[in-house]
Amino acid sequence: MGTISSLFGYQAGIINQGQFSVLVAVVVASAIVPTYLAQRFFHPKHALEALGGEGEPELLERRGPQPAARSR
Numbered sequence: 001m002g003t004i005s006s007l008f009g010y011q012a013g014i015i016n017q018g019q020f021s022v023l024v025a026v027v028v029a030s031a032i033v034p035t036y037l038a039q040r041f042f043h044p045k046h047a048l049e050a051l052g053g054e055g056e057p058e059l060l061e062r063r064g065p066q067p068a069a070r071s072r
Helices: 002-011 015-042 046-050 057-063
Strands: none
Touching: 002 015
C-alpha cells in the first residue's frame, strides 16, 4: 500500500525522486526488519519442547537431527 501511495505521489508531482526512493526504502524495511526480529528472538515454546529441550533454538540446532524412535 505504501509503495502504491508513493508512486501516486511521485507521478502526480507531489514528491520528487529522492523522496520517492526514501519512502519505498522505508516501506521495504518495514517488512524486512520485523520479520527478522521475530524469527531471531521469538520462538514458540511448544516447537522447542517438541525438539526435546527448553533451551535456545541455536543450541538445539547444533545437536543435529534426532534419530527416529524404533517401535518394537
